[in-house]
Amino acid sequence: MLKVPDHQVAGHQAGNGHPGPLIDDSGRFYKPLQDDDRGAIEAAFYTSFSSNTRVPDHIRRFFPVFYGTKLLEASDGSGQWPHLVLEDAVSGLSHPSVMDVKIGSRTWYPEASEDYIQRCFMKDRKSSSLDLGFRISGLQLYESEESGLWKPDRKLVQHLSADEVRVVLKKFVSSNSPIDPNLNPDCSFASSVYGGSSGILAQLLELKSWFEDQTIYHLNSCSVLMVYDKKKELKGESSDAKVKLIDFAHVTEGNGIIDHNFVGGLCSLIKFISDILTSPDECTTKACLQNSDNNNEEILTGSNECTTKLSL
């Protein structure tokens, strides 16, 4: 039985004549091929990557397993449509907290059309990408059995300032409510989710080492997905924190040059996360996150203690 995934936080969803992704019970994610170059590029990337013997095994685990392509009834009932059959990154997690971070201060690339370059150029400048070297593309945090998931507006999370991103990265690993304006994120799970020898930071550093050396692919406009099972953390169990790279519709060949745009952005994300691990208690930020899509205002206060108030 195929169904629409509950935990997709970014990327193309059904609508406007485009089918959305599907999942099944066996841990597979069916991504409809985009009907222009992007679909062909992404399929070609997965095919190349899955058979490329130059990719070491310890790196391969950061990419979704590729099971080929398959014609399926589209999620919007519009008929048969080719889908990439991939590993579902959140399969098996009962209450996943998920963050999608698009890496790179630049999402365009020289080979793209001038029109595409100009659109990305403006979007990178307006969003967090140019300043931070990455932007949060989507986010969901498990809150509690009663409140369910907190899923702020994707358009808003793409435009956060450095201080606001710091708050969100702390909320991602905190046990207390992300939406209560009077609570600072407690960073209870920082050491177990971000830290440790198999935590998210260690995984990002492993990826970084590879990207400093590999000159095969340039992963333009690709995302790092960070995932863990928050309910397990709340119960004191291991939460399987993991990193997956997703979205390869704009991959180009490396031609002997490292993906310096990806490396720079990844280093910036790593620095944000390291800082949280080094000083989780540092209160530079007051966490005022209200679960209101209508309140788009970012409230920045100038108090001595906690300087950032954030409304999403």
Added chain:
Amino acid sequence: MLKVPDHQVAGHQAGNGHPGPLIDDSGRFYKPLQDDDRGAIEAAFYTSFSSNTRVPDHIRRFFPVFYGTKLLEASDGSGQWPHLVLEDAVSGLSHPSVMDVKIGSRTWYPEASEDYIQRCFMKDRKSSSLDLGFRISGLQLYESEESGLWKPDRKLVQHLSADEVRVVLKKFVSSNSPIDPNLNPDCSFASSVYGGSSGILAQLLELKSWFEDQTIYHLNSCSVLMVYDKKKELKGESSDAKVKLIDFAHVTEGNGIIDHNFVGGLCSLIKFISDILTSPDECTTKACLQNSDNNNEEILTGSNECTTKLSL
């Protein structure tokens, strides 16, 4: 006695009503303050940097020592002009080989004027910067007592492809003539200049570690200068290979974010240099460098052995 430096390979030189830099016999370099924001920004950077206690000592040595500013008779005789008084990076080297590498795929920054952004944007795309994450801005190689220095046209070296940059980085550490079209660079000095615990690669890696962590400065449009005394190498003596960062007319505040544009570009340069150390004999390139400013043509041949011919 002040005089015009022999070994400046990039940066502003005298002409068009602008005075050029001067040096003295005691190892000081006098850089005329540019008469717009750039002069003020560079002076402010040197003042801030030289007194910033957060900069560790082992990093400070990569920046020219700053001795303050001084009013001096301009090099073009146009009257008194304020100059930055700096350490001369090539002082004490009798026959320096020098390469100026502007770091970053992007030389502009959000705070700049729209006009400046557009000009840089086009230049970054046309030059090597966008592809490689850096561009060679200037170059001089000591050849021999008879032939003197080889100094290819600055406009040409900015536009080299990855393969051509690889040739130039090999020529930089080779004992044989850079201009003989029938000689492949022998990379004789690769291990002593690039390699070793105090070589250029080790220095670049030390800088990289700092840039992955420091969030004080963003060194937009700054250069890494690589310098060594080739005549000493030819005699088998230590050549004092060193790295200096120069050109801070576009520095901005880091505001808690690493300089991800610099980090990415620096990682790319490091990868090029590491590859030469790992496989110095790898002949992917045929080195056809002719010392002719009139021959701007890049000759790319498709032979099986050596694929790049390069005319500068």
